Amino acid sequence: MNKLEYAVHVAPSKPVVSDDLAPGEDRRMWSPTSSTLIYGTRDAILxxxxxxxxxxxxxxxxxxxxxxxxxxxxxxxxxxxxxxxxPAVLDRFPQARVVAAPGVAARMDTQR
Structure with a gap:
């Protein structure tokens, strides 16, 4: 039986371009974001x-x-x-499929 494991990668926070700053702040930061890798002995879902x-x-x-x-x-x-x-992930893993629930996929093109 293959055991599934997971690991979490966290990208650091980054500056946001904004003129809507809290009093006393000179820049706004985007929160750190994470990606999870769920994997077996050979293959993985990102x-x-x-x-x-x-x-x-x-x-x-x-x-x-x-x-x-x-x-x-x-x-x-x-x-x-x-x-x-x-796209950067698919450059390295071109055979991978990008999937999302239908409601998610329907709203993805609203992000720009």
């Missing part, structure tokens, strides 16, 4: 491939170091910080 290309390339390096083949990229919800990085 949950939420992060926001930026750079973050997702670092994520792919992290996955590659674990010597797992990503077969599926699962998007949990239709916010860009959970799926904009998918």
């Amino acid at each position: 949950v939420d491939p992060l926001f930026t290309t750079a973050e997702s390339r670092a994520l792919v390096d992290w996955v590659t170091a674990k010597d797992r083949n990503v077969t599926t990229v699962f998007v949990t919800h239709a916010h860009g910080d959970h799926f904009f990085g998918a």
Whole structure:
């Protein structure tokens, strides 16, 4: 019987371009974001491939170091910080499928 395991990758916070700052603040930060790798002995599912290309390339390096083949990229919800990085993941794992629930997929094109 194959055992499933998981690991979580956290991308650090990053500055947000905004003129809507709290009193006394000189910049606004985007919260750290995470991606989860669910894996067996060979294959893996990657949950939420992060926001930026750079973050997702670092994520792919992290996955590659674990010597797992990503077969599926699962998007949990239709916010860009959970799926904009998918192309960088697919560059490294071109056979992987990006999947989401129908309601999520229907709203993904509203993020720009």
